[in-house]
Amino acid sequence: MALFTALMLALALVLAQVTASEAQARPQTFADLAEQVSPSVVNITTSTTIAGRTGPQGLVPEGSPFEDFFNDLDRGPDGGQRRSSALGSGFVISADGFIVTNNHVIEGADEILIEFYPGGEPGVPAEIVGTDPNTDIALLKVDLDGLEFVEFGDSNGDGSRVGDWVMAMGNPLGQGFSVSAGIVSARNRALSGTYDDYIQTDAAINRGNSGGPLFNMDGEVIGVNTAILSPNGGSIGIGFAMSAAVVTNVIDQLKEFGETRRGWLGVRIQDVTPDMVDAIDGLDLARGALVTDVPAGPAEDAGMLSGDVILNFDGVEIEDTRELVRIVGNSPVGKEVPVEVLREGDMESLTVTLGRRETSEAVAFPASTEEDPETGSEADILGLTLSEITEELSDQYGLDLEEGLVITGINPDSEAASKGLLEGDVITEAGQQAITSITDLEDQIEAATEAGRKSLLLLVRRGGDPRFVALVLEEE
Missing domain, CATH: 2.30.42.10 (PDZ domain)
Incomplete structure (x- = not known):
């Protein structure tokens, strides 16, 4: 009995030590981190002359996922020119004055002013080095030396795991130099951009936080706060920061070339x-x-x-x-x-x-010339009514292809209909082989069946845009 009691006490002591160790791993305060990085975080004010309108109009492109806080100033009479001011955030990445922010914070601005942390330089004009609308990143430069700056961290590393603590800083709703904390809620989020790689966080992010940094616990920037998901425009704990892995590559190119070269x-x-x-x-x-x-x-x-x-x-x-x-x-x-x-x-x-x-990327995908008029054969296959291309069908559907099978009818109950195929679509490949006739398609169906395949891959073109669609082969 005494031995059992001793073992239980030892186990309890080990569990208590583990719990204490975990508790020590949690930050007791963010004050030291905030004090360390604050001098490198800036408020950004932009000013633009715009044509008068009947109501307020922001500088952010319509439909932007994260609009900044705007005030209309000096509106001219009868809808004349007026000044519009926007507020955002940014952070210094070098002692000689390079500053990162969002493109939508400074887009279209006539004047950009940087406000440093209290006690620093107020109202310093900034020049645009380069912008990248695809990732919503901009690089600015101020004519100052000896600035305190922060460095980028590994947004895919151990300090950026889901559940890790993070801290956001910025200028929410014009309040200036505000700190919020949370965790990494998710990684590798995509919103609407080609190069999206967002860190999702529940740290409070509001309008005006755009362009501000998201820090890990080592004071490294792992993301640039860019967007929020909200039904009312305020933070509900779903914020997005473009990952440092994307931002660093963009910034390096903007600094060297003034533009991106992907x-x-x-x-x-x-x-x-x-x-x-x-x-x-x-x-x-x-x-x-x-x-x-x-x-x-x-x-x-x-x-x-x-x-x-x-x-x-x-x-x-x-x-x-x-x-x-x-x-x-x-x-x-x-x-x-x-x-x-x-x-x-x-x-x-x-x-x-x-x-x-x-x-x-703007290189055109060349279209073939229209074929000479001919009478093509027609067949019902895989829920589709298919015809070889003729001059009449080319005129009817506006086709610019010489070869392939044009869909002239679709069984509404077929798999083809459920996958979005439409009349006027042209099938140019089956089984990854070019087809020019009904016989070609039937041969590919036969070959796939003999090979034991349950479906056939078709390359379908609509208005010049190709996509592959797999259709289940009909059982005999």
């Missing part, structure tokens, strides 16, 4: 969905990025083809299209990148020399 692969892609897996030879899971079109550019030069599934880019396993776009965009222009693609059941190794997205 890598460009030169393909159209879509996610691989679970219903496509059986239709793609050699694919075990719904992963990778499915290539739907390859125009003239880096990917074409490297030998990439429509229907390839990109599974590895520069040594990184690709889960979906969002991940591929982000990795490509963060890669240097001109870099030679190894790419692994799945093609007709076999892995192919390619080397792509990346172009520049900003100057190349």
Whole structure:
């Protein structure tokens, strides 16, 4: 009995020590951290001359996920010119005066003034070094030296795990140099941008916090506070900060070039969905990025083809299209990148020399000329009424393709209808093989059936935009 009692006391002592250790890991106060980083956080005031309107109008583009706090000043009579002032936040990243904020804080501004922490320089004019609307990041410069500054941390590291403590600083609702604390609620959030990689936090973020820093407990910036999700415009504990992993790459380019220079692969892609897996030879899971079109550019030069599934880019396993776009965009222009693609059941190794997205992404996907008039055959297959392209159908549906099968009818109860196929869509590939006739499609259906496949992958074009759709094969 005495031995049992001693063991229980020892266990209780160990548990008490563990609990005490965990309690010590929690911050007792954020005061020391706030005091350490405050001199590097700034308030930003912008001023713009705008045409008079009948009511207040903000400087943020309409529909922005995170609008700043605006006041209208000096409105002219009868709707004349007036001055509009906006408030936001930012932070210093170098002793010689480089400051990071959101693009929507300073967009369209005639004048930008920086207010440093109480006791610092008030109303210092700032110049715009460069902006990136795609990530809503801007880099400013003030003509001062010897400034206190903060450094970026690893937004994907141990100090940025879901559940870790974070602290936000900024200028909410014009109150200036306000501190709030919370935890990392989630990572890798996407809102609406191509390069989105947001940290979600429950630290209070309100209008005016835009452009301010989100700190880890080491005083490193792991995100730039950008957006809130709220039904009433106030904080409800769902805030978003663009991750430092994205921001640092943007800032480096803005500082060096005054603009972004992102890598460009030169393909159209879509996610691989679970219903496509059986239709793609050699694919075990719904992963990778499915290539739907390859125009003239880096990917074409490297030998990439429509229907390839990109599974590895520069040594990184690709889960979906969002991940591929982000990795490509963060890669240097001109870099030679190894790419692994799945093609007709076999892995192919390619080397792509990346172009520049900003100057190349507008390259048109050339349309074929219309074919000569001819009479095409028609058939009902997989819930679709299909016809070979004729001059009459080209005129009827506004087609600019020479080859393929145009959908002229759809069974409303079919799987094809449920997946959004429409009359006028053109099927140009089946089973990742080009088709020009009804016979070609029937051959691919037969080949897929003989191979034991349950579905067939179709490449469908609508208005020049391609996408893959998997349709279940009809049982005999």
